[in-house]
Amino acid sequence: MAKRSKITSGSGNIFADLGFENPQEHHVKAHLVMLLSKMIEAQSLTQGQAASKMGLRQPDVSKLLRGGFDGFSLERLLNFVRALGADVEIKIKTSKSRQSGRSNQEGRIRLTA
Template sequence: MTEEIKVQASSGNVFADLGLENPDELLLKAELVRKISNIITTQQITQAEAAELLGIDRAKVSALMTGKLSEFSTVRLFRFLNALGQDVEIVVTSKPQSDLQAQTRVVSR
């Protein structure tokens, strides 16, 4: 006997799909942490070196690399990106009429 698997389309935000509070903020933080983690990995920066660059201890770098979002504010993540040689630009635009809701997202150039 085969059990039917129900599939539900994602809203595009897993945090909203899970019913978590502040899903847009959580998604923004997750994208910023992903970018920071990718930079550290790509540049082969050790956790000790990252801790010194970011001005935090190694345990916080480990928390960052494993996606512990609650430990870091959005502004702090912006500062980490700056410390890693990245510019952070915030652009506010009008929502296209075709979109149901306005969105917050991280875009890399």
């Protein structure tokens, strides 16, 4: 008889599910890196060309695109998006809950270029 697997629903943030410190920040950074990857591909840039535009070395672009974004701040990643030709808009909305400044882990992050 086959052993039954237990299925656990995720929270929508793999970094929170895995117990990372600052999971929302990791989540946003991961989305920014995916956006950077799409922008590089859409512009048919080599990693070397992207590095030049972003002010990085090619090995750093390679590391970044493989998920090595720990050493990059959100501000720096946003600057890379700008360097590749997109505008960045940050919206701050009043929280719908009564808790001041609460972070919503179930919220969606929408990044487009």
